[in-house]
Amino acid sequence: MSVIRVGIDIGGTFTDIVFIDEEGNRMFGKTLTTYPDPSEGFLKGLNENLLKYGFTYSDIKTIIHGTTLVVNALIERKGVKTAFITTNGFRDQLEIGNENRYDLYDLFIEKPTPLVPRSLRFTVEERILANGEILQSLKESEAAEIFKELQAQNVEAVAVCLIHAYKNSVHEKRILEIAQEVAPNIRVSLSSEVSPEIREYQRASTTIANVYVQPLVENYLTKLEKELKNQGFNGQFHMMLSGGGTCTIETACRFPIRILESGPVGGTIAGAYYSKLCDISNLLVFDMGGTTAKASLVDNGEPIITNEFEVGRENRFKKGSGIPVKVPVVEMIEIGAGGGSIAHINRLNLLKIGPRSASSDPGPACYGKGGKLPTVTDADLVLGYLNPDFFLGGDMRLDADAAYKAIEEHVAKPLGLDVVEAAWGIHHIVNENMAGAARIHAVEKGKDIRNYPLFATGGAGPVHVCNMANILDVSTIISPVGAGVCSAFGFLSSPLAFDFVRSYPGQLDQLNLQKITDLLMEMEKDGESLLAQSGISSDDITVIRKCEMRYVGQSYEIGVPIPNGPLNEDSIQMILSNFKHQYKKLYVEASETVPIETVNWRVVVQGPTPELSLNFNSDGSSINPEPKGKRKVYFDQYSDYIPTPVYDRTKLSPGAIVSGPAIIEERESTMVVTPNFSLTVDPFSNLILNSKGGRVNDKNVKKSQYV
Amino acid sequence: MIKTSKKANMFDSVQVEVLWNRLITNLEEQAKTLIRTSFSNLLSDAEDLSCGLFDSKGNMIAQANTGTPGHINTMALGIRHFLEHIPSQSLHPGDVLISNNPYEISGHLLDVTIVTPIFYNDNLIGYFASVCHVPDIGGRGYSAEGESIYEEGLYIPYMKYYSAGQLNESLQSIIEANVRSPYEVLGDLRAQVIAQEVAIKNLIETLNEFGLTEIDALGDEVIKRSEAAMRKVISDIPDGVYKNEIYTDGVGEPIKIKCSVTIKGDEISVDFKGTSPASLKGVNVSLYYTLAYVTYGLKVAIAPDIPNNEGSFRPLTVTAPKGCVLNAEHPMPTAARHIIGHFAPVCALGALHQAIPDKVIAEGATSLWNIQVYGEDLEGKPFSYVTFNTGGMGASPIKDGLSATGFPSGVRGTPVEITEISSPLIIYHKELRQDSGGSGKYRGGLGQIIRFGVRTNKPWRLPFMFDGLNFPPRGLSGGKSGARAEVLFNNKTPLTSKALYTLQPEDTITLKIPGGGGYGNPEQRDPELVLLDVINGYISQETAKTDYGIVIESTPKGLQIDWSQTKRNC
Numbered sequence A: 001m002s003v004i005r006v007g008i009d010i011g012g013t014f015t016d017i018v019f020i021d022e023e024g025n026r027m028f029g030k031t032l033t034t035y036p037d038p039s040e041g042f043l044k045g046l047n048e049n050l051l052k053y054g055f056t057y058s059d060i061k062t063i064i065h066g067t068t069l070v071v072n073a074l075i076e077r078k079g080v081k082t083a084f085i086t087t088n089g090f091r092d093q094l095e096i097g098n099e100n101r102y103d104l105y106d107l108f109i110e111k112p113t114p115l116v117p118r119s120l121r122f123t124v125e126e127r128i129l130a131n132g133e134i135l136q137s138l139k140e141s142e143a144a145e146i147f148k149e150l151q152a153q154n155v156e157a158v159a160v161c162l163i164h165a166y167k168n169s170v171h172e173k174r175i176l177e178i179a180q181e182v183a184p185n186i187r188v189s190l191s192s193e194v195s196p197e198i199r200e201y202q203r204a205s206t207t208i209a210n211v212y213v214q215p216l217v218e219n220y221l222t223k224l225e226k227e228l229k230n231q232g233f234n235g236q237f238h239m240m241l242s243g244g245g246t247c248t249i250e251t252a253c254r255f256p257i258r259i260l261e262s263g264p265v266g267g268t269i270a271g272a273y274y275s276k277l278c279d280i281s282n283l284l285v286f287d288m289g290g291t292t293a294k295a296s297l298v299d300n301g302e303p304i305i306t307n308e309f310e311v312g313r314e315n316r317f318k319k320g321s322g323i324p325v326k327v328p329v330v331e332m333i334e335i336g337a338g339g340g341s342i343a344h345i346n347r348l349n350l351l352k353i354g355p356r357s358a359s360s361d362p363g364p365a366c367y368g369k370g371g372k373l374p375t376v377t378d379a380d381l382v383l384g385y386l387n388p389d390f391f392l393g394g395d396m397r398l399d400a401d402a403a404y405k406a407i408e409e410h411v412a413k414p415l416g417l418d419v420v421e422a423a424w425g426i427h428h429i430v431n432e433n434m435a436g437a438a439r440i441h442a443v444e445k446g447k448d449i450r451n452y453p454l455f456a457t458g459g460a461g462p463v464h465v466c467n468m469a470n471i472l473d474v475s476t477i478i479s480p481v482g483a484g485v486c487s488a489f490g491f492l493s494s495p496l497a498f499d500f501v502r503s504y505p506g507q508l509d510q511l512n513l514q515k516i517t518d519l520l521m522e523m524e525k526d527g528e529s530l531l532a533q534s535g536i537s538s539d540d541i542t543v544i545r546k547c548e549m550r551y552v553g554q555s556y557e558i559g560v561p562i563p564n565g566p567l568n569e570d571s572i573q574m575i576l577s578n579f580k581h582q583y584k585k586l587y588v589e590a591s592e593t594v595p596i597e598t599v600n601w602r603v604v605v606q607g608p609t610p611e612l613s614l615n616f617n618s619d620g621s622s623i624n625p626e627p628k629g630k631r632k633v634y635f636d637q638y639s640d641y642i643p644t645p646v647y648d649r650t651k652l653s654p655g656a657i658v659s660g661p662a663i664i665e666e667r668e669s670t671m672v673v674t675p676n677f678s679l680t681v682d683p684f685s686n687l688i689l690n691s692k693g694g695r696v697n698d699k700n701v702k703k704s705q706y707v
Numbered sequence B: 001m002i003k004t005s006k007k008a009n010m011f012d013s014v015q016v017e018v019l020w021n022r023l024i025t026n027l028e029e030q031a032k033t034l035i036r037t038s039f040s041n042l043l044s045d046a047e048d049l050s051c052g053l054f055d056s057k058g059n060m061i062a063q064a065n066t067g068t069p070g071h072i073n074t075m076a077l078g079i080r081h082f083l084e085h086i087p088s089q090s091l092h093p094g095d096v097l098i099s100n101n102p103y104e105i106s107g108h109l110l111d112v113t114i115v116t117p118i119f120y121n122d123n124l125i126g127y128f129a130s131v132c133h134v135p136d137i138g139g140r141g142y143s144a145e146g147e148s149i150y151e152e153g154l155y156i157p158y159m160k161y162y163s164a165g166q167l168n169e170s171l172q173s174i175i176e177a178n179v180r181s182p183y184e185v186l187g188d189l190r191a192q193v194i195a196q197e198v199a200i201k202n203l204i205e206t207l208n209e210f211g212l213t214e215i216d217a218l219g220d221e222v223i224k225r226s227e228a229a230m231r232k233v234i235s236d237i238p239d240g241v242y243k244n245e246i247y248t249d250g251v252g253e254p255i256k257i258k259c260s261v262t263i264k265g266d267e268i269s270v271d272f273k274g275t276s277p278a279s280l281k282g283v284n285v286s287l288y289y290t291l292a293y294v295t296y297g298l299k300v301a302i303a304p305d306i307p308n309n310e311g312s313f314r315p316l317t318v319t320a321p322k323g324c325v326l327n328a329e330h331p332m333p334t335a336a337r338h339i340i341g342h343f344a345p346v347c348a349l350g351a352l353h354q355a356i357p358d359k360v361i362a363e364g365a366t367s368l369w370n371i372q373v374y375g376e377d378l379e380g381k382p383f384s385y386v387t388f389n390t391g392g393m394g395a396s397p398i399k400d401g402l403s404a405t406g407f408p409s410g411v412r413g414t415p416v417e418i419t420e421i422s423s424p425l426i427i428y429h430k431e432l433r434q435d436s437g438g439s440g441k442y443r444g445g446l447g448q449i450i451r452f453g454v455r456t457n458k459p460w461r462l463p464f465m466f467d468g469l470n471f472p473p474r475g476l477s478g479g480k481s482g483a484r485a486e487v488l489f490n491n492k493t494p495l496t497s498k499a500l501y502t503l504q505p506e507d508t509i510t511l512k513i514p515g516g517g518g519y520g521n522p523e524q525r526d527p528e529l530v531l532l533d534v535i536n537g538y539i540s541q542e543t544a545k546t547d548y549g550i551v552i553e554s555t556p557k558g559l560q561i562d563w564s565q566t567k568r569n570c
Helices: A036-051 A069-075 A140-152 A171-184 A200-230 A249-254 A265-277 A375-381 A400-415 A419-443 A461-472 A483-491 A514-535 A567-588 A699-706 B015-035 B069-085 B169-176 B182-209 B216-235 B287-302 B342-352 B416-422 B527-535 B543-548
Strands: A005-009 A014-021 A028-033 A061-068 A082-087 A119-125 A134-136 A157-162 A188-191 A236-240 A247-248 A282-288 A293-299 A310-313 A323-325 A333-336 A340-346 A352-356 A454-455 A476-479 A497-507 A544-553 A558-564 A596-606 A629-635 A642-648 A656-659 A662-665 A671-674 A677-681 A685-689 B049-055 B060-063 B095-099 B111-120 B123-133 B159-163 B240-248 B255-264 B267-271 B316-319 B367-377 B382-387 B425-432 B450-454 B460-461 B486-489 B502-503 B508-513 B552-555 B556-563
Touching: A005 A036, A005 A483, A014 A036, A014 A483, A028 A036, A028 A483, A036 A200, A061 A483, A069 A200, A069 A310, A082 A140, A082 A200, A119 A140, A140 A171, A157 A200, A171 A188, A188 A200, A200 A236, A200 A249, A200 A323, A236 A249, A247 A249, A247 A514, A265 A282, A265 A293, A265 A454, A265 A483, A282 A419, A282 A461, A293 A419, A323 A483, A333 A419, A340 A375, A352 A419, A375 A400, A375 A419, A400 A419, A419 A629, A419 B015, A454 A461, A454 A483, A461 A476, A461 A671, A461 A685, A497 A514, A497 B182, A514 A544, A514 A596, A544 A567, A558 A567, A567 B015, A656 A662, A671 A677, B015 B049, B015 B060, B015 B069, B015 B123, B015 B182, B015 B216, B049 B069, B049 B182, B049 B216, B060 B069, B060 B216, B069 B095, B069 B111, B069 B123, B069 B287, B095 B182, B111 B182, B123 B182, B123 B216, B159 B182, B169 B182, B216 B267, B240 B342, B240 B502, B255 B342, B267 B287, B287 B316, B287 B342, B367 B450, B382 B416, B416 B425, B527 B543, B527 B552, B527 B556, B543 B552
Parallel strands: A005 A061, A061 A236, A082 A119, A082 A157, A157 A188, A282 A454, A454 A476, A642 A662, B267 B316
Antiparallel strands: A005 A014, A014 A028, A236 A247, A282 A293, A293 A333, A310 A323, A340 A352, A476 A685, A497 A596, A544 A558, A544 A596, A629 A642, A656 A677, A662 A671, A677 A685, B049 B060, B049 B123, B095 B111, B095 B159, B111 B123, B240 B255, B255 B267, B367 B382, B367 B460, B425 B450, B450 B508, B460 B502, B486 B508, B552 B556
């Protein structure tokens, strides 16, 4: 009997399921996410698809799971009653935060409500200095009293974050021991374990978020694991990590903050997988859905990982308005631009799109569900990009007249444009917004976006991707089979991996190499033993080391690869040259004379990358496809509607070539191929779009338009 | 369909939006590069910097979404001063200009402005500029101690920092020889130059893509639209003359800030006649800094969503009598100009409250509480370190004021762990200050209590640049004042707000920073919110009773309202 690997991604609306059998055949499923208990939808969807494809629970070798559970619990403040303990004198670090206004021009901003109210924030006598020395020892009786009090108040979780504990964790560890004696039922997270990095506010915030959701995650995952066993599942059950890689259920329960973005991350991981498969080393993963678009970079076949993340922004798209979380997360930027984003005219009489969204209720005007305001989807419909009779494969009809009227009334008339100009304006500006955000994102990472072909996923991604590419001056686009369940597929391409970090600041030429080597080895040993528990032999383990470094006096570090094994003088020379190389790449020039220092040392310990051999069913497809019809579609390049062939994606087999302009329809999305692109189907059935040469923002065209 | 634009050589609404976003993206790139490559906590953690793009005539078109009004708006007007001294005809590719003129740009010598002309096909089409607060500029350092500009450090006139790509080595040596931390200062100046190089590269790519050869036409369009929108907003405000005055501690004697705000049709003028004369010490404010902050204060109240550029400044005029504290002239000292300068917009906002009560917040701590400390560390190495700290913001007509948040300044605080790892300072206490928020239907934000010392074997020095010890932030519409500030020596002896203190190694200083004023009558505050404030320790039971008329008692179930003793007309 065949053995399958299963990826399950629980999102806000849908639970996506992907099976891959030993021959590499892929099977997709989608079911509605269930509330309040998403594990019901997980099991229901899994059951249905096992039946549909003829498998049983005992056929499952591995399940890899990603979920929005943690992020939703934080946004909706649905965690448990949590308390906070810190050094005497610093009770309010959570509320004092960065002391700034994230929007300079808004007098009425809201800051995020702390997860722990002030009445549950406690302090203990103790003090450690920046160099790790103990200035004042821990008053243990005080700590014990606090835990008694917390027990009386039915507090379920406690975060401990002491000043400079990233440097010396002895007091935090002692507090944990005291808690275990006095109040063994209370869950405790230590900042020195969850996020041992300098900057007290961010570290405290991360530690609190971790323990705040811990009971929820434990309940959910243990229940799910038990249920799966009852059904006859005896394979491995792993969770996706926000930073890529997967972990055991035990680790996920201990550090739930690490699975914060475990769902969306799958899209980027899938991008990384395809980048290797198709031999395209860099990609910009572009995932556009109903309310937001997400962009992330795949660089040399790897996602970019950040250690600075925010969750639950008060103002969804304003940096600095959320709870800071310092754990490794695949770097993604969320843009307030989706199919449902509403177009409006601002006080300068300029056309603006979003961030307000019509979401699914009342929805865009064309949904006919009561929405009257024009959205991006309405513009896409008026421009002929969407087929009113084939939205979700025809399950939902769109009302083109309603879309036209909404744009006419709210955009065209006030601006003195005709409706088509207005619709193109909406489509174009939303693309500009997304392109602008993606470009900034690339710059922050020091990348030139033109070297990043676009990897288009999500319902609206393929509709907008060609025009995005035109703005970004990108000449290649890839859209995979099953773009709609890309995240769940991504899980299956991830190795089992753990990562660790230790702060150990010091000037590069004055480091105690023995001490650093010990530090690194200790982290590596921890990782290896965790992998061993999942049955991975030490021969199959890869260790990747990195150090965050900067010039002495700077505040921002850059990640620099460092050699494995014991460190010696040669390794220091290598680290030095790696640093200068990276710095130059990011910021044009690197100083030869200024001293360099190390801040955080990171280690990733990972198992082997799963082998995937992907088969594709090409029944009924052809390399000389016939269009299923034609319709009038607006293209900027012609400044007009032109009759455009429409193809059924399932009828395109590897080797097929289609020249733009063209529309490729599938059930979950529509690919709009602009006249300056041509499309081929690669051996893995991905759509590969290449620019025909010459930029679309060709000066001849643009001159007439913009000057 | 769009064949050609309807009006030749004009931009339509869509095109302006597209191009403009692109320019702002360029500026963001400039700011990000600067923050990430800088060498001082003032830029990297406090983000005390700004970046702007100017057209060929020196009009500001766009700014990055970072920075602080004292920089952005002074820079907006400052470029023209550069061009008066160094005419555009004398500029060549590779030139970079520099100055820290305190009277015409950002108000004190510590802010250095760097301007890079942008050439496209050998034509000068505009300028990128940035202003950064450098860690030191020599003289008496960051303090109010100087009695003339000559004591306050190195004054760099309008000059070329680079000529056709060649560094002005003489100037570089002069800076190096005159500042206490040349390594950081020169590192940050270099970061400014590089960030602007990156920005120019990106702008030129944008121009190529759109087939443009200059930015003036776009600039004109953006400026025109911003001006029109601004005028429309102003004409919706009832005409009239609205007056206000605020007292600040001053140096030795109080300084009065007095303003009258005149709304007439689609223009606003603010006049500071009646404001106290300049001080002998370095708290004087240049008219440009006053203008920058007042413009900002008016704009956040009346038109937060209109972009900040030349166009949005045009309908606003700000005047102050020559030689008054808000219109300092050479050679008056200005190093600590932020203390008084931050009160100017707050004074104007208070006047505006009479015209648009819904859009104005109560007074807050206003001045930043910048701690500048210098001395020797335990190893005898000299150090000088600055951290920024904030008090509470005033309450608004719809919500409580924000605690520990700067307004009108836009800079950020420095994390305790960063301060302690980068300097010998040790911070013993940094918490919110109970009962410091003014009572009201909406409560003022809380100030902070900060206690600190220095790990040293030698005496250390601390020039105080604090305010609000004598005059508390006032409430609005019946809201009460926030708590006034206190500064304590070794937790008991009160000190005055501006003086240079020499302290012993074991000494500590305690700052009690003001909270914001309340908004509306406290008796109208929801009793449940008063209870929550007591439970969380934001206010005491005493204040609940005296200010809000709500008696809160400890019961076996915790703190609860004792309705029998509570008199409310609910």
